Every structure is written in C-alpha cells, then in structure tokens.
Amino acid sequence: MVTTDEKGPLTAKKKSVIIRSCDGDEFLVSESAAVLSTSLKKILEEKEDRLIHLSDIDNKTLAMVIAYLSTHADDGLSDDLKRSFDQEFVSGKEFDVLKYLVLATDTLQVTCLCYTVAKKMADIMKNKLVEWVRREFDIQNDYTPEAEAEIRRLDAWAWDDRQLEDD
Amino acid sequence: MESKNKKSKKNQEKEEENHDLDRLSALPDSILSHILSFLDTRSAIRTSVLSERYRLVWNLSQCLDFTLWESQSVVSFESFVNRVLRLREPSNLTKFRISLHRGVSSEFMQNCVDYAARHRVEHLRIRACFSVNVSERKQRTSEGFFSMLRQLCNVEFLSVSLKTAEVMAALPDLEARTPTIFENLSVLEFTDENGCREKRLPIHIDIHPPEIATDVMIFDFSKEKETLTWLFKGKKKKVLESSPSLELVGIEIPKRLKEALFIALEALRSYRFIGDVPPPGCHRRSLPFPLSDCLGTLAYWDFSHGRCFSTCSLSRRDSGSSDLPRT
Numbered sequence: 001m002v003t004t005d006e007k008g009p010l011t012a013k014k015k016s017v018i019i020r021s022c023d024g025d026e027f028l029v030s031e032s033a034a035v036l037s038t039s040l041k042k043i044l045e046e047k048e049d050r051l052i053h054l055s056d057i058d059n060k061t062l063a064m065v066i067a068y069l070s071t072h073a074d075d076g077l078s079d080d081l082k083r084s085f086d087q088e089f090v091s092g093k094e095f096d097v098l099k100y101l102v103l104a105t106d107t108l109q110v111t112c113l114c115y116t117v118a119k120k121m122a123d124i125m126k127n128k129l130v131e132w133v134r135r136e137f138d139i140q141n142d143y144t145p146e147a148e149a150e151i152r153r154l155d156a157w158a159w160d161d162r163q164l165e166d167d
Numbered sequence: 168m169e170s171k172n173k174k175s176k177k178n179q180e181k182e183e184e185n186h187d188l189d190r191l192s193a194l195p196d197s198i199l200s201h202i203l204s205f206l207d208t209r210s211a212i213r214t215s216v217l218s219e220r221y222r223l224v225w226n227l228s229q230c231l232d233f234t235l236w237e238s239q240s241v242v243s244f245e246s247f248v249n250r251v252l253r254l255r256e257p258s259n260l261t262k263f264r265i266s267l268h269r270g271v272s273s274e275f276m277q278n279c280v281d282y283a284a285r286h287r288v289e290h291l292r293i294r295a296c297f298s299v300n301v302s303e304r305k306q307r308t309s310e311g312f313f314s315m316l317r318q319l320c321n322v323e324f325l326s327v328s329l330k331t332a333e334v335m336a337a338l339p340d341l342e343a344r345t346p347t348i349f350e351n352l353s354v355l356e357f358t359d360e361n362g363c364r365e366k367r368l369p370i371h372i373d374i375h376p377p378e379i380a381t382d383v384m385i386f387d388f389s390k391e392k393e394t395l396t397w398l399f400k401g402k403k404k405k406v407l408e409s410s411p412s413l414e415l416v417g418i419e420i421p422k423r424l425k426e427a428l429f430i431a432l433e434a435l436r437s438y439r440f441i442g443d444v445p446p447p448g449c450h451r452r453s454l455p456f457p458l459s460d461c462l463g464t465l466a467y468w469d470f471s472h473g474r475c476f477s478t479c480s481l482s483r484r485d486s487g488s489s490d491l492p493r494t
Binding site (some may be wrong): 103104106118119121122123126133134139140141143152154156158 | 201209233244
C-alpha cells in the first residue's frame with residue numbers, strides 16, 4: 001500500500017505530522033506514513049492541526065506502529081521486502097505486546113498490521129490445551145465444574161486432546 | 168497479573184471496571200473473534216471452555232474451517248459440524264473451508280453447501296478425498312455435488328479438489344444440467360489429483376451471468392477420449408464479454424491430453440495448467456473460435472514442448488499477440 005503523496009509534489013513529500021502518545025511523548029511521522037492508518041487519515045482530512053494526540057496508545061506500542069507505517073510508506077522497498085518485514089515484525093514478540101499492538105491497530109485502523117498481529121496471536125494459541133491457554137494468558141476459569149463438563153460434553157468432538165500441546 | 172510499565176490510562180480504567188481482567192479477555196469481541204477466525208473451527212470452539220467470557224465469542228468468527236481426518240469417526244464429525252452450523256451466529260459468514268479425508272454422506276455435503284449458499288459466502292474451499300459407493304449411490308449423488316454448487320451465487324473464490332474416481336462418477340451428466348450462476352466468481356480452482364478410472368466423467372461448471380440468459384460455459388473432462396476441452400455453448404463472443412470478473416483459472420489433470428486448452432476472458436489474469444502434453448499440432452484443431460473474436464486478455468497454452476508444469480501470466484492481446492498460435 002503506497003500513498004500517492006510520495007510521488008506528489010515536493011511540498012506534499014515533506015509534510016509531517018506529530019503524534020503524541022498517552023505517555024506524553026511526541027513522534028514525528030511523515031504524512032505519507034500516517035495516512036496508511038485510516039483513522040489518522042480521517043483526522044488529518046478534518047483538521048489543519050499537525051499534532052494528533054492518541055489518548056489510549058502508549059509509547060512502546062506507538063513506536064512499533066510508526067516503525068511499521070514508515071516501512072510500508074517507503075516506496076523504495078519491494079512488496080517482498082515488506083512482507084518479510086511483517087513476518088519479522090511479529091516474530092518473537094510477547095503475547096502481551098501483541099495484545100497492545102492489536103488494540104492499537106484496531107483503533108488506528110491499520111488493517112494489514114491488525115491482520116498480521118491477529119494471525120500471529122492465533123498461531124500462538126493453535127493446537128494448545130485449554131489448560132495451557134488459561135495458564136499462559138492468566139485466564140480465570142469462572143465456570144463451575146458442572147458447567148464446564150456440560151460444555152465439553154456438548155461439543156465432545158472438539159475435545160480429542162491427543163494432538164494438543166501443553167508446553 | 169502482569170503489569171506493563173507504561174500502561175495507558177484507558178487500559179487502566181478498563182482494568183478497574185473489569186475485576187477479572189486478564190491479558191486476552193480484555194480485548195473487545197470484535198478483535199477476539201478476528202483472532203479466532205484464524206483458527207480452525209474445532210480449535211475456536213475449544214476456547215469456549217476457557218471462561219464465561221469466551222463462551223460465545225467463537226460464534227462471531229466469520230470463518231468456518233473443518234477437517235475430517237482418516238482416523239476420526241464420520242458420524243461424530245457430521246453431527247459436530249451440523250451442530251456448529253445450527254448454533255453459530257447466522258449473519259456474518261464469509262469463508263467456509265472443509266477438508267475431508269474420509270467419505271461423508273451426500274446429505275451432509277448438501278447441508279454444508281446449502282449453509283454456505285444461504286449465508287452468501289465469498290470464499291468456499293472443498294477438499295474431498297471421499298469414497299462413495301458408486302453403484303449404490305450413483306442415482307442419488309448424481310443430483311448431488313455439482314448441483315449443490317449451483318446455489319453459490321455470491322461466491323468469489325471457489326476451490327474444489329476431488330481426489331477419487333468415485334467422486335467424479337458422482338458428478339452430474341452434462342445433458343442433465345441447467346446453468347450455474349456464479350455472478351461474482353473471480354477465482355476458480357479445479358483439481359483432480361489422482362485421475363479417474365471411469366470411462367466418462369463429465370464435470371461442468373457454467374458461468375452464467377443473468378444479463379445473457381442463454382450463454383453457458385462448460386468444462387468437459389472426458390476420460391474416454393483422454394481429452395480435456397473447454398467448451399463454449401451459445402453465443403461464444405458474449406461469453407467472453409460477460410464473465411468479466413473471472414480472473415484466475417487453474418486446472419490440474421494427470422492424463423495425457425490430445426486437445427489443448429483455450430481460455431479467453433476479459434479479466435483473466437492468470438491461467439495455470441499442470442499435466443501431460445499432447446502430440447504437437449493437436450491444439451490447432453481444438454480452438455473453439457477464431458482469435459479475432461477474442462476481446463481483452465487472452466490466454467493460450469501451447470503444449471507442444473514436452474511435459475509442462477507452468478504458470479503463464481497473461482498480457483493484453485495487443486502486446487502478447489506474437490505468442491499466440493495461428494489458426
């Protein structure tokens with residue numbers, strides 16, 4: 001996804017936007033990168049102000065999203081390079097980091113990154129025992145034993161644990 | 168609970184509201200269901216037992232993805248899938264994938280395809296390696312598989328992979344069929360991996376836009392003649408013009424072909440053929456109509472240079488005309 005701004009007149013090329021995280025830090029971003037986020041694009045269309053305050057995205061997450069946007073706004077990179085960047089981007093990240101990323105990309109409407117991150121999160125959960133998922137993500141089991149047994153009974157076919165991992 | 172050094176105010180507020188907040192449960196339904204849509208349906212349903220929060224989230228996933236393995240019971244698989252189809256949120260299905268390594272009943276297949284059609288899925292993939300008892304079931308199933316697909320008016324991606332002669336035999340006869348309507352189809356993949364032992368195994372898919380009611384397009388896989396032909400019936404030129412969204416065709420067939428393939432469709436981007444090649448020269452007789460009649464993008468694969476495993480990307484007729492065979 002490449003915006004036309006990059007190819008546009010020089011004035012458009014040089015435009016940049018300041019984005020402030022909820023921690024108060026400010027990030028300078030080229031407009032061509034910012035508009036890859038549908039929400040930021042809308043904000044920029046509506047107001048002249050070049051300062052955007054994001055009240056629910058922290059420094060660390062915002063820095064990652066901006067790194068992603070800047071890479072994808074770079075005309076010099078081939079689609080293949082961008083794809084491998086995407087894979088690199090989510091690999092090895094903590095689940096918690098991914099969670100904030102997926103929230104941020106949902107808020108900012110960065111569809112491709114939201115897709116990549118959600119897929120990565122699903123991959124982490126894939127073929128894992130329920131007990132593993134509960135443990136890993138601190139999920140409090142609030143079912144009564146009877147209620148849980150009933151759910152397992154109804155969809156018994158889904159509970160063949162032979163192929164599932166618990167590590 | 169793990170705490171983040173620089174947690175946003177909003178997240179903190181959310182945590183206060185939600186006493187049993189954990190790392191995953193904090194996400195809104197829309198994102199959770201998006202994540203679950205990358206899991207196969209069986210794994211997605213298993214999340215329902217995590218906690219009350221997850222009881223119905225799998226329901227919101229827009230994808231269904233089932234696999235029946237060889238070691239699994241057909242009866243319990245069928246009742247499981249049927250139950251899922253009954254229970255899930257009815258309005259938002261976009262993808263339906265089913266992969267079968269054992270035979271299932273034709274009623275079951277019918278039910279799945281009906282469901283996909285009723286919910287106007289855009290993406291349907293059927294991988295079938297099932298074994299149907301032909302002699303007993305032929306009568307019943309001949310009305311089956313392909314006539315099922317006829318209802319899929321909204322499908323954009325259709326991939327069908329059939330691996331056994333039995334399934335091929337269960338497909339309907341050419342003459343008996345009325346046209347299929349695939350208004351929005353842009354990707355069609357049709358695979359036959361193992362070849363067929365039956366003498367005559369016709370398959371046909373008609374792409375039948377509503378505005379030109381008399382045109383049909385037919386695939387004829389006729390094993391008796393060892394030929395694979397792409398036939399056009401009706402007003403041929405109109406067929407070219409009126410299947411504007413078909414972009415990709417892939418055919419894989421192991422038998423040696425005596426006739427060539429010819430595809431001419433406006434939006435066609437890529438055409439893939441994998442298989443044995445015919446003796447040189449045979450292709451010329453099989454051209455369904457003069458090249459001058461073709462509009463837009465045109466693809467022709469010449470099999471005269473040995474066995475081919477190839478993908479050819481198409482170019483516009485004006486730029487690629489030198490590659491085309493002369494009639």
